[in-house]
Amino acid sequence: MLKNLVLGTLMCLHILANGQDRLEELYQEGIGYYAMGKYALAVQSFSSILNSSSEYDYKNCLFLRAKAYSKTGRNAEAIQDLDKAIKYHPDSLSYFDLRAYAYSYVGDFIGAIRDYTTVMRYGGDSVKYLLLRSEAKMNEGDYKSAVEDCDKVIKIQPRSFVPYKQKGMIYLIAKNEESALHQLNRALELNPKDAESYFFRTIAKIKKRDLPGASQDYKQAVRFDPDYNDPNILKGIELYLDKRFEDACSTWKNSFKISKPVAKELREVYCDNK
Numbered sequence: 001m002l003k004n005l006v007l008g009t010l011m012c013l014h015i016l017a018n019g020q021d022r023l024e025e026l027y028q029e030g031i032g033y034y035a036m037g038k039y040a041l042a043v044q045s046f047s048s049i050l051n052s053s054s055e056y057d058y059k060n061c062l063f064l065r066a067k068a069y070s071k072t073g074r075n076a077e078a079i080q081d082l083d084k085a086i087k088y089h090p091d092s093l094s095y096f097d098l099r100a101y102a103y104s105y106v107g108d109f110i111g112a113i114r115d116y117t118t119v120m121r122y123g124g125d126s127v128k129y130l131l132l133r134s135e136a137k138m139n140e141g142d143y144k145s146a147v148e149d150c151d152k153v154i155k156i157q158p159r160s161f162v163p164y165k166q167k168g169m170i171y172l173i174a175k176n177e178e179s180a181l182h183q184l185n186r187a188l189e190l191n192p193k194d195a196e197s198y199f200f201r202t203i204a205k206i207k208k209r210d211l212p213g214a215s216q217d218y219k220q221a222v223r224f225d226p227d228y229n230d231p232n233i234l235k236g237i238e239l240y241l242d243k244r245f246e247d248a249c250s251t252w253k254n255s256f257k258i259s260k261p262v263a264k265e266l267r268e269v270y271c272d273n274k
Contacts, residue, residue, distance in 0.1 A: 023049055027057070034068055042068040059088035066098060075102040093122045100132070109140035127153050127160075134166060143174040161190035165197045172204055180204045195225030199262070206265040211237055218262065230259035233266070240270055 030045030046065035050058070062085040069078035082099040089095060100115035116133040120126055134149035147170055153163040164187035171180035184201040187194065198221035205214040215237045222229045232255045240248035249271035255263035 023052065027061070030061075030064060030068075034064070034071075037071075039068045039071040043072065043074075059085045062088075063092075063095060063098070066102070070098065070102055070105075073105075075105040078102045079106070091122060093119050093124050096122070097124065100136075104136055104139070109136045112136040113140065127156055131162065131166060134170070138170045138173060143170055146170050159190060161187040161194060161197065164190065165194065165200065168197070168200050168204070172200060172207075177204050177207045181208070193224050195221045195223075195228060198224065199228055202262055203265050206262065206269055209269060211241065211270070214262075228258055230256040230263075232256070233259050233262055236263075236266065245270075 026045045026049050030042045030049070033039070033042035033045060043065055046061050046068065049061050050065065062081045066078040066081035066085065069075065069081065079099055079102045082095055082102065086092065086095050086099070096115045096118045100112045100119065103109070103111035103115060113133055113136045116129045116136065120129045120133075130149045130153050134146045134153075137143075137146035137149065147167055150163040150167045150170070153160065157163070164183045168180045168183035168187060171177070171183060181201065181204045184197050184204060187197045188201070191197070198217045202214045202217040202221060205211075205217060215234060218228075218233055218237075232251050236248040236251035239245075239251060249267060252263045252266045252271070
């Protein structure tokens with residue numbers, strides 16, 4: 001009888017060991033799939049672990065599956081996993097960081113603001129997360145507070161062009177073109193080769209009906225980042241300045257995806273309101 005008991009115990013230990021080995025294989029498999037960019041397969045691997053065991057590094061598997069979910073655009077499911085993981089590890093900077101990102105993508109900017117604030121409380125890079133929180137506040141429509149976060153960054157890094165550029169973008173969205181131009185001018189003083197600042201200033205100048213100035217800034221944006229290049233923008237401006245208004249408006253309608261914000265402003269200011 002004792003012999004049978006020992007054999008039974010050994011068999012159970014063997015089964016448990018094999019089960020742990022399989023979980024470890026799935027874990028490494030999921031890590032590998034994620035590293036290769038095969039995020040859907042990574043989700044499957046981590047799901048197999050989570051469905052099989054609540055013991056095998058449960059909170060980390062939740063976090064890794066959340067990362068893979070986020071990469072596939074399944075941010076609502078990523079948030080669900082992170083909610084569970086945070087219950088196990090409520091002071092993890094990485095968990096709150098990823099959840100803030102996921103919140104932003106599903107349009108829950110209040111959730112993103114809350115989590116970015118938590119990340120900073122746990123010692124996250126103030127500059128990085130102030131700018132991310134500012135962007136979330138901007139998307140939530142809290143322009144005043146969004147600008148205040150940028151001002152906090154300026155106090156930390158007064159020679160950085162990035163917070164000035166972000167303030168310019170905020171003022172553009174808030175329809176305060178004068179303030180937007182002021183901030184973008186400062187951004188370009190600090191970094192005269194930043195294509196995105198020229199791109200935003202192009203929009204600001206269009207809103208101010210400074211078509212020649214907008215044309216010059218757009219050329220600079222394309223010079224420093226050829227991805228912004230869209231011949232329809234400059235061709236339409238030339239046609240408009242030549243008083244060929246209908247041809248200009250028709251040309252702007254054919255703009256490329258990258259230049260849609262510029263073309264949209266051009267049509268609204270010079271076509272719809274002409």
